[in-house]
Amino acid sequence: MNRRAAALIIALALGLGLLVAPLAAQAQPAKVARIGFLGSTPASGYASRVEALREGLRDLGYVEGRNIVIEFRWAEGKYDRLPELAAALVRLKVDVIVTSGTPGTRAAKRATATIPIVMAEIGGDPVASGIFASLARPGGNLTGSTFFSPELSAKRLELLKETVPRITQAGVLVNPDNPARRPLIQAVEIRARLLKVGLRQFEARGPNEFGSAFSAMAKSRVDAIVIQEDAMFNVNARAVANLAAKQRLPSAGGKEYAEAGGLMAYGVNFPEMFRRAAYFIDKILKGAKPGDIPVEEPTKFELVINMKTAKALGLTIPTTLLLRADQVIE
Numbered sequence: 001m002n003r004r005a006a007a008l009i010i011a012l013a014l015g016l017g018l019l020v021a022p023l024a025a026q027a028q029p030a031k032v033a034r035i036g037f038l039g040s041t042p043a044s045g046y047a048s049r050v051e052a053l054r055e056g057l058r059d060l061g062y063v064e065g066r067n068i069v070i071e072f073r074w075a076e077g078k079y080d081r082l083p084e085l086a087a088a089l090v091r092l093k094v095d096v097i098v099t100s101g102t103p104g105t106r107a108a109k110r111a112t113a114t115i116p117i118v119m120a121e122i123g124g125d126p127v128a129s130g131i132f133a134s135l136a137r138p139g140g141n142l143t144g145s146t147f148f149s150p151e152l153s154a155k156r157l158e159l160l161k162e163t164v165p166r167i168t169q170a171g172v173l174v175n176p177d178n179p180a181r182r183p184l185i186q187a188v189e190i191r192a193r194l195l196k197v198g199l200r201q202f203e204a205r206g207p208n209e210f211g212s213a214f215s216a217m218a219k220s221r222v223d224a225i226v227i228q229e230d231a232m233f234n235v236n237a238r239a240v241a242n243l244a245a246k247q248r249l250p251s252a253g254g255k256e257y258a259e260a261g262g263l264m265a266y267g268v269n270f271p272e273m274f275r276r277a278a279y280f281i282d283k284i285l286k287g288a289k290p291g292d293i294p295v296e297e298p299t300k301f302e303l304v305i306n307m308k309t310a311k312a313l314g315l316t317i318p319t320t321l322l323l324r325a326d327q328v329i330e
Contacts, residue, residue, distance in 0.1 A: 056278030123149030
């Protein structure tokens with residue numbers, strides 16, 4: 001074989017190598033990220049929020065079954081199951097755990113100090129309660145979004161008083177299994193004193209306790225009721241709204257509550273917060289440390305008024321309030 005022929009063979013081999021190498025690289029399967037989702041409620045109660053999370057992930061190039069898998073674990077409203085479900089996700093060695101609410105976030109944090117945790121939403125005062133160090137630098141293995149639910153609940157009482165000035169006694173419905181209730185009660189008590197309104201606390205852990213809670217409200221002769229921002233109440237919003245209507249109580253809760261028949265709502269857009277959770281997941285999967293990613297707070301709060309319920313209660317909603325509403329349900 002002469003030198004020219006040998007050189008030609010080598011050139012052909014190198015050329016084939018250059019062609020084969022990209023093809024081989026393309027054939028390598030992309031790493032499939034495993035996301036654990038720790039839910040406090042039945043899956044049906046979070047359908048719109050989970051779909052928003054999926055949409056956010058798709059916008060960033062994550063497609064289930066192709067490069068991402070979501071492992072769901074649902075506590076079905078039984079918060080005492082959250083620790084075991086969080087531990088199950090840790091055993092699966094998921095890449096990220098997504099949580100919702102204070103009970104789920106606490107359970108995930110106790111289950112692992114290494115797997116990143118993204119809080120799709122958490123209320124209360126998570127800094128004061130020690131869940132993370134600060135908004136700017138949460139530290140540890142947590143990041144995500146928070147909203148100050150105690151202030152939202154206090155604002156709900158204020159809106160009820162503006163709607164029904166004759167209110168002198170109000171109640172607040174809380175889930176005693178949710179540790180976020182303590183700062184919430186404190187904030188509502190402060191606002192109640194400013195409004196010169198007496199305040200009573202009523203507890204319910206689940207639908208089986210709703211009836212007794214509302215019976216206690218009737219005996220206490222409260223004039224209105226504020227609903228705690230709690231996953232279990234959100235899932236059972238229609239049942240709570242129906243009981244409030246039966247007792248002819250003006251009531252205020254989150255957006256889902258007004259849509260289910262409650263008089264009014266003041267709060268955040270939860271599906272948007274879940275969509276935003278995809279941003280945190282993406283940064284973590286690309287190598288960012290969760291403790292270095294600032295926790296975000298919503299900048300917009302929505303006021304929703306259910307006029308059908310107002311008419312049923314014989315209430316006239318002040319024009320000033322209607323003009324401020326983001327949504328009026330006829």
